[in-house]
Amino acid sequence: MTTVVDSEPGAKPGPARSGLVAVARAPWWLRYALLAVGLGVALWLPNSLYPPVAVDILCWALFAVSVDLLLGFTGLMSFGHAAFWGTSAYVAGIVATKAGLPFPVAVLIGAVAAAVLAVPIGYLAVKRTGIYFAMVTLAFAQMIYYVANKWSTVTGGENGLPSVPRELGGLDLSDEYYFYYAALPIALLGLWAAWRIVNSPFGRVLVGIRDNPARARALGYPVHRYKLTAFVLSAFLAGLGGGLFVMNHESVALDALHWTTSGKAVIVVVLGGIGTLWGGVIGAAFLVRLEDWLSFSGFEQIGLVTGAIFVLAVLLFRKGIWGTVATLAQRRMARRRQSDS
Amino acid sequence: MTGFLQHTFDGLVNGAFYALLALGLAVIFGMLRVVNFAHGAFYMLGAMGAYVLLAELGVPFWWALVIMPVVLGVLGMALERAFVHRLAQLDPLYNFLLTFGLTLILQDLVKSRYGVQSIPYAPPAELNGSVDFGLFDFPTYRVFVLVFAVAICVGVWWLLTHSRVGMVVRAATERPELTRAFGINVGRWVTPVFGFGIALAGLAGVLAAPMRAVNPLMGSDLIIVVFAVVVIGGLGSIFGSVAAGFGIGLIQAWGVVYLADWPILSQTLVFIVMAAVLMWRPAGLFGREEAPA
Numbered sequence: 001m002t003t004v005v006d007s008e009p010g011a012k013p014g015p016a017r018s019g020l021v022a023v024a025r026a027p028w029w030l031r032y033a034l035l036a037v038g039l040g041v042a043l044w045l046p047n048s049l050y051p052p053v054a055v056d057i058l059c060w061a062l063f064a065v066s067v068d069l070l071l072g073f074t075g076l077m078s079f080g081h082a083a084f085w086g087t088s089a090y091v092a093g094i095v096a097t098k099a100g101l102p103f104p105v106a107v108l109i110g111a112v113a114a115a116v117l118a119v120p121i122g123y124l125a126v127k128r129t130g131i132y133f134a135m136v137t138l139a140f141a142q143m144i145y146y147v148a149n150k151w152s153t154v155t156g157g158e159n160g161l162p163s164v165p166r167e168l169g170g171l172d173l174s175d176e177y178y179f180y181y182a183a184l185p186i187a188l189l190g191l192w193a194a195w196r197i198v199n200s201p202f203g204r205v206l207v208g209i210r211d212n213p214a215r216a217r218a219l220g221y222p223v224h225r226y227k228l229t230a231f232v233l234s235a236f237l238a239g240l241g242g243g244l245f246v247m248n249h250e251s252v253a254l255d256a257l258h259w260t261t262s263g264k265a266v267i268v269v270v271l272g273g274i275g276t277l278w279g280g281v282i283g284a285a286f287l288v289r290l291e292d293w294l295s296f297s298g299f300e301q302i303g304l305v306t307g308a309i310f311v312l313a314v315l316l317f318r319k320g321i322w323g324t325v326a327t328l329a330q331r332r333m334a335r336r337r338q339s340d341s
Numbered sequence: 342m343t344g345f346l347q348h349t350f351d352g353l354v355n356g357a358f359y360a361l362l363a364l365g366l367a368v369i370f371g372m373l374r375v376v377n378f379a380h381g382a383f384y385m386l387g388a389m390g391a392y393v394l395l396a397e398l399g400v401p402f403w404w405a406l407v408i409m410p411v412v413l414g415v416l417g418m419a420l421e422r423a424f425v426h427r428l429a430q431l432d433p434l435y436n437f438l439l440t441f442g443l444t445l446i447l448q449d450l451v452k453s454r455y456g457v458q459s460i461p462y463a464p465p466a467e468l469n470g471s472v473d474f475g476l477f478d479f480p481t482y483r484v485f486v487l488v489f490a491v492a493i494c495v496g497v498w499w500l501l502t503h504s505r506v507g508m509v510v511r512a513a514t515e516r517p518e519l520t521r522a523f524g525i526n527v528g529r530w531v532t533p534v535f536g537f538g539i540a541l542a543g544l545a546g547v548l549a550a551p552m553r554a555v556n557p558l559m560g561s562d563l564i565i566v567v568f569a570v571v572v573i574g575g576l577g578s579i580f581g582s583v584a585a586g587f588g589i590g591l592i593q594a595w596g597v598v599y600l601a602d603w604p605i606l607s608q609t610l611v612f613i614v615m616a617a618v619l620m621w622r623p624a625g626l627f628g629r630e631e632a633p634a
Contacts, residue, residue, distance in 0.1 A: 150608055
């Protein structure tokens with residue numbers, strides 16, 4: 001099996017195939033061990049990090065996984081996912097403020113709103129592929145940005161929405177430490193859903209479409225409809241992240257809808273490893289920690305650093321963190337198998 | 342009627358900027374299959390450069406109009422050799438991502454030196470005042486921008502259709518393998534064409550300096566609108582990109598006036614047009630359907 005996707009001209013981005021196969025081939029005990037370590041880290045996180053930063057990692061992990069669901073497993077690079085992250089942020093914020101709903105309900109409503117918005121945008125965007133898909137999603141996201149900016153009676157315009165309440169059945173969640181544990185189940189459910197989607201028959205069809213759309217069509221799969229479904233599911237996951245993000249910061253900023261936010265989500269996926277799903281979680285942890293550290297140490301040119309890291313990653317480190325580790329592990333296993341026989 | 346003519350003129354001037362930027366994007370895309378995200382950043386560098394030349398070195402506008410495109414064109418060629426070239430064999434999305442990263446770097450570099458405040462830049466003395474068109478007056482500088490931009494677009498079109506270089510570029514755009522099979526060294530033209538596209542963005546930036554707010558983020562939102570413009574025109578089509586640029590300029594100018602009561606609608610007209618084009622002509626108004634994937 002060829003794993004070096006990179007060298008083929010016109011190859012789809014990333015080491016998607018090798019990543020997927022590596023997960024499927026890892027021995028069962030390793031998979032459970034990794035899962036246990038992951039859950040352990042997730043449970044321990046706010047003890048070793050400033051809790052709001054820990055929640056930010058959860059939100060960005062959801063966001064990155066939602067982007068990777070399209071980029072790594074469907075072959076569509078959305079450069080406009082801020083539209084869904086931000087729409088959910090606004091809707092969740094407004095619902096929580098106006099109706100005083102418990103925060104998980106508000107987040108869920110926000111995510112549903114993001115998914116609903118994804119239907120028309122996705123319907124139009126999946127008519128194009130490749131670079132055009134990226135530009136079309138980018139443009140529609142910018143449209144949502146302008147709408148939010150101008151519709152200030154509802155969205156607060158440039159100022160955003162201040163003081164969003166964080167309510168859950170009378171529990172006191174003002175302490176960020178406890179809020180992390182209230183938010184964690186939602187994030188884990190979202191990540192689990194992404195994993196289920198990727199490993200379902202539906203997910204297999206998506207990968208088939210990514211690798212050879214013409215063949216998928218010839219086999220009778222309605223390619224556009226599959227892509228649209230993936231797009232809507234992805235928007236829902238991005239919405240979960242955006243909603244939680246609002247509850248974490250107890251306010252909504254217009255920035256949530258800007259194209260730099262969309263771009264950052266793609267950066268996180270590339271850093272973690274395209275087509276690895278969990279790579280996005282690692283990438284999110286890395287970037288959120290880095291930005292927090294930079295702003296904490298008073299460094300203002302954050303874009304300079306993230307931009308430079310991104311340029312280097314695209315030039316030299318296209319497999320990303322998870323992709324590189326998976327490839328190394330795979331190579332080792334293959335060697336061991338050879339020496340066994 | 343007078344008002345309408347004036348808005349139309351305004352729209353054409355704004356459209357001239359879209360057209361120049363879209364033209365550069367289309368030329369680069371045609372030759373390299375790369376969508377240059379940093380195009381807006383180079384537009385900004387053109388304007389900032391004109392300001393720096395005037396404020397710190399006393400170089401007037403007319404010289405900036407020559408110097409900045411050349412400097413940025415050379416910088417573009419260097420970037421092509423250093424970075425873009427390395428990703429040429431991969432999916433074009435990688436170069437989109439690369440130029441996105443470059444955009445963040447360039448914007449923050451300029452921001453760290455000059456802040457985010459808008460800087461005034463006076464138009465050259467020769468172009469002060471206004472031209473009398475009988476029914477209405479129009480600032481001389483804007484008339485100049487429109488005439489100059491149209492001249493550049495026509496000039497580029499003439500180069501592409503009447504010169505040997507243009508023939509090679511057009512052939513390489515439409516059928517790269519076949520052009521190579523005829524023994525033409527297509528690779529030789531990649532770097533200069535990239536530099537040329539960047540130079541056009543820089544030129545647009547210098548032209549924008551006297552009439553728009555000069556600041557490090559001036560290209561940031563503009564580039565997204567230009568992306569919508571090239572989707573509408575059809576990125577593969579040079580003529581389509583220029584025509585869509587002027588067309589969107591007009592539609593926006595009319596929208597701002599006649600839809601003044603619906604600011605949300607007038608602000609997002611370009612994206613609504615894009616949605617409509619995607620509905621009925623997914624390949625763009627002047628684009629050809631891509632080879633089936």
